[in-house]
Amino acid sequence: MAEETIKFKLNGKAVTLSTDGDRKLLWVLRTDFELTGTKYGCGEGLCGACTVLVEGDAVRSCQTSMKDVEGKNIVTIEGLSMNDQLHPLQKAFAAHDALQCGYCTSGMIMNAYSLLSKNLDPSVSDIVRGMDDNICRCGAHKRIIEAVQSAAKEMKGGMKP
């Protein structure tokens, strides 16, 4: 294992970490940084529970090596709410009951964030297409779509993403 010094921005703060560059971001977030909101569901890029933002794009942290995040800006579910203010997506997920067990929720919200950052006026089929690779066993899909739609409306109305 070759230790590297890796610098990146995590939830708005500059951080430096000495670790093996081949380690996956998911485990570094969950252990080294104790940010456990990002979940493991499959480890192979198939479920989306581990989704975080790298440079504003939704990526699967279980598939992302640490050496590839050098100098990048990473946001996790913990970094989405500002000064205790929930992000419109978080509010909408809660208000629409867009979760049951809540295990897929962080990944869903982060993926939706990336989706809305590119399209604040998504149709239902845009949402379905954009969210399709995030899976949920509890069957919260219907309300997740509703939540994303309503968050989009609020964000379009001026709320900063």
Add this chain to the structure above:
Amino acid sequence: MTTDEVTGLDFMEHSFSNTLPRRDFLKLAGGGILLFFTVGDLDLLAQQRRGLPTDFNAFLKIGEDGRVVCYTGKIEMGQGIITSLRQMLAEELDVALESVDIVMGDTDLCPWDMGTFGSMSTRIFGPALRKAGAEARAVMLELASEYLKTPIDSLTVENGVVYDKSNKQNRIAYAILAKGKKIERRAAGSVSVKKPSEFKIIGKSLTRRDAKEKVTGKAKFTSDIRISGMLYAKIVRPPAHDSKLVSVDVSEAKNMKNVQVIQEGDFIAVLHQYPDVAEEALSKIKVQFEKPELDLNEINIFDHLLKVAPEGKVVTKGGDIQKGESESAAMAEHTYLDGYKAHAAIEPHAALVHIEGNKANVWASTQNPFTAKEEVAKALGFSSEHVRMMPVFVGGGFGGKTTNLQIIDAARLAKLTGKPVQVAYTRKEEFFFDSFRPAAVVKIKSGIDSKGKMNLWDYHVYFAGSRGAEQFYDIPHHRTTAYNASWTGAAGTHPFATGAWRAPSNNTNTFARESQIDIMAAKAGIDPIEFRIQNLADKRMQNVLRSAAKQFGWKPAKAPSGRGFGVACGIDAGTLVATIVEVKVNKNTGEVKVIRLVCAQDMGLVVNPEGAKIQMEGCLTMGLGYALKEDVRFTGKEILDVNFDTYEIPRFSWLPKIETIIIDNQESDPQGGGEPAIVTVGAVVANAIFDAVGVRVYQQPMTPERVKEALKKG
């Protein structure tokens, strides 16, 4: 309710020593007013809890700060009881919803509970909780009457404050009444609960109590718990169940920095402070196994099951089967098949065990913490009061988190290393150790008379289990026989573990029954809804069916009508359900797309209507998986589906338009909500495929290949 529904899980094996004695509860609970109560049928409880005191298994407290806390061994895994239980308690006690807390699943604080499954939280725990709440309110009134020197009759309660009806200034808060008191009461069950017309909180839709934690990533699931000095363990697993370890070389893993290797016979584990490094160390272990020879797979399993089936037991019967046969104008005989299904909760099983001296604290994704506690105690050689299960969120259960093997692994490793140890399954392990929904066979012979009235029903179910096997139509000559009435089988039946899967047995039974009913409707040349209504004596079920039909905008036509419409009814956990669907079938690819699902439910009193609808939507969405795609593939005792690439579960693009209806039936007791709607999904899809293209698929899942094959056969 039949005993099968209540005693479904195999918790009889464990001899429970006991949870904390009452005085220890009191110590932990602090000052205030405590009310102990019993949930469930006392006789049944006594049977299940051999040697355990049965005088209470839940209690609530009105604290000196005015907060009301209910302690229960039930757990929250997505079904929303954390919300509905609060509603019931606040309603009966006349306190603000915000002042009620539910403490769940902490085995030191909560009295014994058999586990969270079988849709029992609302229908069995709920009524008991309401009664307890009403009784606690009566205690408060007694105390207030003394304090205010006013007869009880003149008092009333609002938001936790007792008033003199004629003089509102003459009042006292629950909190003040509880101050400095240590009152312990045993519920007598004599106080009656509120009438539906008096409800202020029950029947109101509320959003989830735990939503904020879950949308901010703060909710702690088992694998999120971090304690200092903890190690993450990865364990060498065989490629197939019952494999023999032939050789192992751990030297390379041992050479890795800070990696600890544990080897105790076949039990080989690597541990590290990072789970990913432990995983890497695991991959460095060279290991050879010998797989057992067994010529079984997802195709020939059904012949095997019929071969090893035990003698059948008649579950119900009436009339005379032979007479039914000879008097039938038309008969049909069919065999239905259903493959193994995985639970596939997105949170894999996980556990963290922390041993300090002779005590162990355990965090685990389990549906039955009290069973787990006993299992851990046994594994560690501890007395069970020295094991404490801590409360955590559970990321979906569906019956799968009633097996606790990962907890035992973690306990064993914590003892061997002297460190806190986490064992969290990979997805592959999750598939490997799952207690699958069993593969099953159903054979039905049925008949109608010349007027299209059901006349004969001879039903044989192999290995699905008997829940939902009893038909509920009005058929003079009928018999239901179960060959192995449970979802587990004797050794040599299934190549791996099987168990309860959301609405156990009933998904398979309803698929078979409602397919066959549709076949008879087609034979009679009668619209399938009309046919069902004509053959149902149960007015409530007729009503549920009519409600669904109305919402759907059903126009009667005999099948196949080419419209792709299907209908099915079911009963599960006391709830009546009817579902109607519209599908599109691609004749070239065999692909079935579900366009619209309408589902009506009569579930008695509904505490949180929106919460109930969420559960229905969840059931309908999840059900599409077993109806269309989910089938565990295996060779012998090796599971071939190990992740979501080949084991496909429902996704956004599958989602039909879903409409749910809850029948207003406030006067009846609340029934199950987390399972019933799922039972109808396979059957509605099968019936809609027939309606669309005129052929029937007799096996779940109804994959494109099976649809194409059916089309080819014509």
